[in-house]
Amino acid sequence: MDMSFSPEEIAFRDEVRAFIADNYPQELRDLKTRGDMTKEQILMWHRILYKKGWIAPHWPVEYGGTGWSITQRYIWNEECARAETTPLLPFGLSMVGPVIYTFGNEEQKKRFLPGILSGDDWWCQGYSEPGAGSDLASLRTKAVREGDHYIINGSKTWTTLAQHADWMFCLAKTDPDAKAQDAISFFLIDMKTPGITVRPIITMDGGHEVNEVFLEDVKVPAENLIGEENKGWTYAKFLLGNERSGIAGVARSKKAIERLKNIAKAELVDGEPLLDQEEFSTKISEVEIDLTALEFTELRTLAAESKGQGPGPESSILKIKGTEIQQRITELTLEAVGHYGFVYAPHGHERTGNEYVPGPEYAAGQSQNYFNMRKTAIYGGSNEIQHNIIAKMVLGL
């Protein structure tokens, strides 16, 4: 057991910190939320890291990874969160990328990995359907083989940022007779293919983040099938495990607590900082302690992973606790801003230039952020489903 950084690791941290300081674009520093960003802005930091060769630290070196140790990756995440760099989109780098290099053929690796790394291809996740959320295996989108193509029909929903996507990885049924888990295949679909329609879904915070995607006689070349036909469920679950651990967001939550404390310092109760009110500072301490526990749980998981174990069902702990903590922080932040929580801050797509958003800058959009973050207990497999997984797979109930 050892927690301290070696001199080499400290040198690495300094290098990383300096790189971010020198290269993170001013244009992005001036922005507040991803909701306000253009497609190019969302990709800006991605492209800079790609050029540097640091875009995919968690990938094997042969496919473009950095070869960093667990500790280095931990340092990297900490430094990014510390500098509040724009989070990288997970759909290519953390979701479909690892599926492709693990289960795809040489041709597919050559064709798709470079675009994921460079950011030239924007991916979206076509799993959920109106009738298939928690029970993902009950999905009904169908793919029928016709010569060297599949014809795909069905609809996907809640597809995050599909409005910008070039590609979608998509689950579809290829065997109408088999039991669900043996009937699903994993496809890569070019979003420009005729027959695909994307329609926005506006969430309660007013943002446009998710979409419906309709597929009508969409012709997908057979070479875009990953692995074997009817084995897609295996790949899909592999991906979900990675998605879950990615949602924990420990380093980002640390930063969010720091921001919360700054807000609570500025807000006054009877002339004294809110942060000095015992009932409020106690609540911050509680969430901070929860986060410390989660941080060490994550480090234990990572350490086990580096020895070749996992990520097993333990990733469900990271997902549940990580999202509970994120939600709690946004709730406390909303509480901290007091009356100005009422103010509606228009999203990028609603702006006309004449909006008036009163109150301190730190208050803007905090209630909407709180509303929006309710999603984290729903997506990536709802927190109820994660409880079921732990009960069954870990406790053997």
Next chain:
Amino acid sequence: MDFSFSEEQTLLRNTVQSFLQDKYDFDTRRKIVASDEGFRRDYWQQFAELGLLAAPFSEEMGGLGGGAIDTMIIMEEFGRHLVVEPFLETVVLAGGFLREGGSPAQQEELIPGIIGGEDIWTFAYAEPQGRYNLADLKTTAKKDGDGFVLNGYKCVVLAAPWADKLVVTARTSGGQRDRDGVTVFIVDKGADGVSTRDYPTVDGRRASEITFENVKLGADAVIGEVDKGLPLVEKVTDQAIAALSAEAIGGMKELNEATVEYCKTRKQFGVPIGKFQVLQHRMVDMFMAYEQSVSMTYMVNLKVEEEEAERKKAASGAKVQIGKAGRFVGQQAVQLHGGMGMTDELSVGHYFKRLTMIDTQFGNVDHHLKRYSSAA
């Protein structure tokens, strides 16, 4: 001991219910919120015609003499439909100030305009530095001949974009947070020196930031006693809390019903999700949170006329209950609806947002826990 409603009260509830069922379905409400003005003036007139704006005023004042319980009934039904029209601001708050503290002349002059639906009012009290402390005021009113000159800034004044008249708190003497030295004024929104900037709120309403710059007020603009306004402000805001509690239970009731219904019909893994025991227990907890909130709402509305210490405890106790319950019910209603709960399309998120903001209005859970403890 009797918790049943009188015939008149049941009639009142039926009147409100049938109006809202006909004219305030969720789609209509969405259009109202999106409209330029943000509320329906013609509905406001109809509220007047139905007697809703007269309900809590005594018969001597031209009202129907219903008191807190009638207000509770109206607010609960409004809560069920997420009504945005400024009943709380005009009738409960401004009406409350005039009822509790107004001179006979003020009552005679101003209450008819409220009852008749001609005048819309709101209460401008919050200041950025003051948080939930009603006495923490930088806004000042300085003596000027017979009258006063008002200067200062009020933040997040709900319904102000629609209002003709404002009830404003200002410091007339003492230090920034002294209990003494607070005075309540009537200010015409159109008066010289009053400027407003309007914006939408996250719960579908409108609000303004208001600046007062050398606004001249006559001696007759004072409600109640000069320098002795704080007890009046506390009394009226406690009445508003009683009314808000009723609005909150209306919202929770709708959320609970919608959630139970959804869990009976939404199928995953081949069964309605309501079959999963963890969700059943969650819905039972939501139901209990609602029932406890109903109890606290009845309690506070029955005790809102009691002496000060008793009233404060009742109001703060109710506010803590609805703050906690509203948060739990709102969050879980979203959670149990899954992705659908996150959408703008479904009403669930809109109830959740309103319940969230009710916790902020007139002080959140922490604020009222403290106030309760110091009153106890």
